[in-house]
Amino acid sequence: MATDFSSSTRRLFRSVRRGNFRLRIGFRVSFSVFLVLHRNIICGIFCPILGFFCRPQLIYLAVQRCRIAETLCRLSISIRCFRVSNPPFMRISNTGVGSSLVEFQDLDPGMCSVSSDKWDGMLSITTTGIRDKDIHNYHLNLREALASKSSGTEVCFSTAEEDNIDDFMAWVFPFVQKIFLLKTPNLAVDLTVEHTENLGLRYSHLHQETDDIYLPLSLSNNERLLLSLQSYILRHRNALDKECQLCFTSRSFKVWNWGCKQHSKCQRFWTDSGSGNSDNICAITVLSVETELCYFTERTSADRNLIKKAVKIALDDLKAKYAGLLLSFRSVKIRNHIPDLSRTIAGLILSSNDPEFHSECASLLGLQSNDACTEETVDSCIREKIIRIIELNDGKKKMERGSAPCLFECEGHLKEHCPEEKDDSEEGKLGFGTPAQP
């Protein structure tokens, strides 16, 4: 049983039980990190401070426990930083079934880069559960293993490390954003950062955006990841090189490798931001694995050609499933002119005073030939049909496309095409000069 709880800690757990989730504790230096848990949260043990908890195992454990619980979970990460405060500590809390202190025993104290004079290696762990009436508190010395079974865990961690809060937040923000992308079922994650600086209190809040994409629970991690990334691409299409304030506040979404302990086969897909610039190529490689997804990092020295080849296969599959969403640069360029063309032809049709001509056009387009057939209707009908043809022909080689029919039958010798005449060297050769007059 906990003996050294402060009153604020008691309030924490009472608030956790009620469902609130923010704990504020001041620190003398830097920051504190709390994983505060909503009532159904299983666990979230995470502290990326100073590289100590910046290890995927902790996150993995936290997410794992959430998934095992098979109920709705919330993982809240609250970072608080004050310049002048009480002696610093970190609190990491979790509740849930199946938590085990054995997991903490596996943590390697050597991972900690905090110097021993600033951290004693002690973790204060408090456990509770949704059906629990008691709150259990333990002190875990990472150097000594403790085995226990409990329904929930809170880990408190304090440090006097004087790292730069900005560096830490620069890490944790994109990290949490990547978790968002996973769309882990039944786990909602949010990140709150409060810290004082010269201009006053700064507050940032990052939470999962809701959308209509619901992934079935039965999906494996890799399938879930693949679909989540597909969903992201489909939302952003050809603007992947642009910042999306909705999804990412930084341009860190470049190329990711999802590494795992074992990998048996690869599922990959790749998309182009549309600019044609290879620096903006967004390549996502998902390795289908037998073991659980462990970590993800930005691509470093992977074989670029292999990745390109592999993701192209997946991209072709994606293009086949979602025709028209991933067009080549050439087709995009052509497509830009289609609205003007369709509007021109629709205007031409409607400017005629020949009702037979109107009805014949309407009949060809499959429209009702009456007064309701407006220029907008005809315009959009023609536009859709032209766009469809562009999409169907996208990616096909010239030979596959075949030659389009001519507007009129031409009896003469047919040449390929004449580029836009830019030079006037023809003028002298019996061109005798292009008349400059209108």
Next chain:
Amino acid sequence: MPKSGSGSGSILRVGGWKIRIRVDSSDWVFVSPTHYKIGICSDTTNVCVAMEPDLLKSSLFHADQRLCSAEILPPSQVRARIEVAVLNFLKNLTASNPAISNLPLISRKYDNSGLRHGLLSDVSSVFLSHSVFTRSLMRANDAKAFVRVWMVMAMCFRILVQGKLATQRELFYKLLCDAPEYFRSQRQVNRAVQDVVALLRCTRHSLGIMASSRGAVIGRMVLEEPGEQIVDCSMIGHAGYAITGDLCTLSKLVLHSDARYIIIIEKDAIFQRLAEDHFFNQIPCILITSKGYPDIATRFLLHRISQTFPDMTILALMDWNPAGLAILCTYKFGSITTGLESYRYACNVKWLGLRADDLQIIPQQVMMQLKPHEIKTAKSLMSSKLLQERYQAELSLMVERGHRAEIEALYCHGFDFLGKYIAKKIVQADYI
């Protein structure tokens, strides 16, 4: 069957037709056109008709088959062609194997052109043949030009439906407002208009586009516009009678003249100088100018005058430079860029001056150096092998000397020298 005829020298008149022959070989050559026969024989000598291969190839009969022409059509027929174009497009768009139709356009390039010599007249003209290139929406670099053709076609359709005429300048401003990203310059509009002409095979005027003319005419001619008062072109101001851009009006003019010559003047200043001096009363002539490169309306009127008065000799007074010769050749042969219709208005124009022979009366100090683009024009003119030898020689001399001379250079001999110079050359028939 050979018909009998009579004549002397190298000219024989057969059945009222004038035929040039050249006695060359002992082989008979019979030319049998579709609707008449030409054959020459003689009782006493073997007179053979041999036609040069070039002449044979470029004879009227052959040229007519190869010639591709833009028709002069009434508005209803042009509208019908445009409607067919739209229907064909929609049919291909909604077919079981849907496609976006390509636009087949007659190529207006040198390699699709030729020079036809009139067998029965002295007029030679440039023509375009049937070589076609396509504009396609499926080619990313061609898509804009493709859409431009449709935009101009739609604009012309509207003009025709409203029964109006618009100039290319008006067209430019309208298109600039509707689609500024497609039409940035007058040149792009003009090219797109020529594309529509090449697509629909009808004249620009048939599309409802009026040539805005810069031309003027003065001299011994009386014009009668239907329903309007009569204009005596010898009694009007120095600016002359402004030639309208409406070819329909020009075609309805009734012309009366006692002039012997038509003189094409390159520059407006010279035109006005001669008009002021009433030069057309010293030598009975008509003066005509388009103030630079000829527009279709000026050429049309010139052609009408020459058709109405076939015995009038057409002379040209240009600066001695490649541009001047290019202008002359446009009046004489037409042009490739408007080759589908300009062949109709080719005239037998002769080069009066300035020529190399005249340089001896022009002081060296008034000669100016040829600019690089002028040398380029000269060289590409020279490479047109269809240009006659004497013109080629003049061009070579221009390039060789690297100088050019303007007509105004003659003023160093006095302001009235110009009239005397022209009169002397005409009397001496010093033109090529």
